[in-house]
Amino acid sequence: MVVEVEIGSLSTADSPRTSGVDPDHVEALAVVQTPLPPITVHRPTMRVIDGLHRLRAAELRGQRKIAVKYFDGAEDDAFVLAVESNVTHGLPLTTADRKRAAARIIATHPQWSDRMIASVSGIAPGTVADIRRREPGSGTGDGSRIGHDGRVRPINGAEGRRLASELIAQNPGLSLRQVARVASISPETVRDVRNRMMRGEDPVVRRGRQPGGEHRVVAPRVRPSAVPDRDAAQDRAAAVKRLKADPALRFSEVGRTLLRLLNIHTISMEEWDQIIDKVPPHCRGVVAYLAGESAEMWAEVATRMQGKVAETA
Template sequence: MHIKLLKRGDSPRVLGMDDEHVRRLADVETELPPILVHRETMRVVDGMHRLGAAILNGRQMIDVRFFEGSDEAAFLAAVQANTTHGLPLSLQDRRVAALRIIESHPAMSDRSIAEVTGLSAKTVSGLRRCSTVDSPQLSTRIGKDGRRRPLNAEEGRLRAARVIAANPDASLRKIAQDAAVSVGTAHAVRQRIRRGEDPMAPRTTERLTDASRPAAANTAERRRPDQRTTDVLLRLQSLQRDPSLRLSEAGRHLLRWMHSHVMAKDMRPDLLDAVPSHLAPIVADMALQCAEIWIDFAHDVRERLQDQPEHPSRSQAGER
């Protein structure tokens, strides 16, 4: 594309282009990747330094890729591109970009904005609190998976309870979809209903803090982890002896994953010491993402079991 047709993009860089970086790119003899251009406006989304290098070298043409979407979406693409390759955005650039995204996309979750800007979700949450004076107060947020979830957990639990009452045999995924809640919330609400308990009671009320527990209870709680670890190890040993898992490649892979996580629990102090402070937000976010993957896997396993027809031997045993 002819360079004269292009326009300066809405750059997330507070201080603009880095002239030294442009000169370094101009000295590169190999072909640089194509720049990203917003087709509707012909503004450069990603690649202003490459464009500057082409101009410095006297070129009239440059390779481009086109971006389809709104101006707001183009800015998101620009921020994410500049946190993954090329000259990285400074911390100040990323924080300013996060504030702008919070303003233009108030329904985006902290974790989604963190993934775009390269910040931690905790940092984004702090920036959001600073910007709430000018931002609309919403009852839902859109997560990284594109699903909208309520900020008020009680409202989500109430909707899930209504969906279950209307369709008791619905799958967990169907309940979660209709109630706009996570699969984990749908599972928790259904379990409480089956036990005859109040579905509105959040799980957090069942996890009292150490400060609210009697001293004797705290002492007993400190003794439980060792017993829980022992129980998990015994279960794992039992699974390792099961031929249906041990004799299949996928089963052995699953056993190795479970074994590594059980062993990591004993190594927790050493693993904590191994995390440098500047990487702590990234490691913490990755740990939370891994935990979410395991939770989703657990729900999938339970849902698959519930969707399977009852084993003939069990039903016949009840008739005899």
Template sequence: MREGQDPGPCAAPDDEVVHLPVAELVIEGSPRASGEDQEHVRSLAAVEQQLPPIIVHRATMRVIDGAHRVRAARLSEKKHIRACYFDGSAEDAFVLAVQANVRHGLPLSLKDRISAAERILVTHPQWSDRMISTAAGISARTAAEIRRRSAEPEPSGVRIGQDGRARPVDAARRRSLATALLTENPDLSLRQVAQVVGVSPETVRAVRNRLLYGRRPPPVRSPKRQRQEVGWAPEEQDAAVRRLASDPAVRQTDAGRVLLRVLRTQAMTAEEWQKIVDNVPLHCAPLVEQAARESARMWAEVAARVARNSSLAE
């Protein structure tokens, strides 16, 4: 695996750099719906320094990463280009192409990243939402929503995380089964219960410890309720802002008025947010994405601090 690549279930390209004939390379199946940016191709063709090697799927000679560099090489009438081979499947080659275009070069648009996530979910349904979100450059919440809309069946009742470990999708239900087994048969070993229920012995140990201290496992929630708790609907957000505005402790202080002003600017419907997303100029997309991610990070920090202050006051 080359430096800078994240570990994951997919294989990595070879470290060996070879020189491949430009004429034999295939440029198709890119995650970029609009194709290559010709201005970017011309700018690469004018670069005098040696560009990084492209990545090529050995079985098909399809360019996985570096289509712009290949177009630039053809524009400059170069016969060969530096490359590294990838020997994985066509499905893994697409994932690698998405990861490469998310990390560097001309970034993929949000629309392209969501389309890529939808395709990865079909070819890699066993991957966790966070694994898919990391590969496609979207949030885990968006990946979960894509999975919910697709109604793709769980291949084996487990999902593979970024650490390569398989975890059951219905973990809460399995812990409840382990609780029932240990309650009825306290002499069963951890390994026996784990084998029957389909969890790790360490999970069974945690369940047994809860029973020893008189604590029951958390109730199993339905998927519908879990989805409802992922985030507020816009009307709930609007109602929360109105309640804050009616509270004198907020409305009659400088800091409270600033808070209300900021919250009101962000209390928009999903359609209004989508209209903003659809009208971001392509050349501004990286800056808008960076600003949005930083804003999200700051709000997450604010939420954590407010929750911490609230818990200290109880």
């Protein structure tokens, strides 16, 4: 519900934008002829959550009132909404502001996973993990965190990995998400468990010590054929070219859609590096999240297609 509120009754304190408003952006909004979207305000404190530049533009126009949508949640949740709003639209927060916001969210929502906080603050999950390690008292007491999908998962996923390996061994046809749901781990972790089992490795990631005494995760050795190099890209391109020559795919709408999707993956890692380097800093977190989601989806597609192959063999 949108209501008209006196501008003088609003507070602009506690903004995640530490540098304040951008005067040029305010002036650009002030001359817009069409009505601007309503701002979001935390009803209990009357603090502006989203729309500080629109508020200043209204003041510049000489308005006494502005359109408002109220948020009735807790103050900590109001800050999270402020960060998320200023990451997904409008004038984006600086990288420094995003990191500061992530540190605060870690403190107020320690039960949230790194990936979930990353999706809100617009930075990479690895960066969130680094910030969490530097923040005193940022861990959760019960050893679990809430993921981006709303599910509660253990921080130490060894037991989940063991359960996933048993499920995969008993029923190889289960999808990544089905195993993840039962084992309370992410689909990406299930994919790693499955790949380890295929290589004859222990599905549980073992921890070792580096010479300096720091704990580290011992990464699995990658087979040369799995390295995404130019030869692999050429092999993928050749495979897609063969599929394009198949009339069963070329002359059906579903087939053409599949070919368009597969064609994206014919580029080499060198070409991907060029794309990655040109992604604007404020978009990197969102792109990383979407890439991860796409990887999980393609992994599940591969599993289902392998199941179809087994059915027709």
